Amino acid sequence: MTGDGGLQAERTRLAWRRTLLALTVVTVLTVRQAVTGGPTGVLLAGVAVLGWGATLALCWGRATRGALRTGTRPVPLTALATAGYALLGALLVLRGMW
Amino acid sequence: MWQTIRRWFDPQEMRSVGRTPDYRFSLANERTFLAWLRTGLALIAGGLAAAQFLPPLPVRHLREAIAIALLLLGGAVAVRAVDHWSRTERAIRLGEELPASRFPAVLALAVGVGSLLLVAAVLVRAIGEW
Incomplete structure (x- = not known):
């Protein structure tokens, strides 16, 4: 019917994988930023790693099997996780100034 | 506003409007969202x-x-990406015009002006040391 041999779905799976890879890099940098600052820093690093694991678990299906339905939760939740990393990062940078 | 945020998270609500398009359109919309998300992640990493x-x-x-x-x-x-994804999905399902947006232009200008300011700062410093 579509005659694209599932290429669009393949491209979408690969796009999810690239995004999760980028998220992993951001997690590593966040942990590196956090661990310099004592016990609170280690706690915040733990939050970053937990968020990474949760996002990965949530998006694993889309990155490996793909999905053909619209309006799915991995999309908004990954965006939310990204915004969360931005706020956590800003908090950590602010904390490092004192 | 809450209505908008609910739309981001509610698959049922999104599937209830209009008709289901060719799945390739939805996948293309999702990839565009992911490309924006990576742009956001790159800014965060930066x-x-x-x-x-x-x-x-x-x-x-x-x-x-x-x-x-x-x-x-x-x-x-990232937040703007999910909002645009949701509004585009709605527009595709309803067969309407895709939402127009000034955001890419604003982001490009912000990045451009920021780079120019940093170039100026580097030059001022270099001249000062020389």
Whole structure:
């Protein structure tokens, strides 16, 4: 019917994988930023790693099997996780100034 | 506003409007969203890298200000990406015009002006040392 041999779905799976890879890099940098600052820093690093694991678990299906339905939760939740990393990062940078 | 945020998270609500399009359109919309998300993640990574790898700059807290500006810009890109994805999906289902947006232009200008300011700062410093 579509005659694209599932290429669009393949491209979408690969796009999810690239995004999760980028998220992993951001997690590593966040942990590196956090661990310099004592016990609170280690706690915040733990939050970053937990968020990474949760996002990965949530998006694993889309990155490996793909999905053909619209309006799915991995999309908004990954965006939310990204915004969360931005706020956590800003908090950590602010904390490092004192 | 709450209505908009609910739409981001509610698959049932999204599937209830209009008709289901050719799945390739939805996948293309999702990939565009993912490309924006990676743009946001790159800005966040850039902010964290500025905080961790730049030496302290001559202006007090300039390094931290650059880092926080990049981080907040990255977060804004992510939130805007999901909003645009949701509105585009609706428009495709309803057969309407795709939502227009000034955001790409604003982001490009912000990045361009920020780079120019940094180039100016580097030049001023180089001339001062010379």
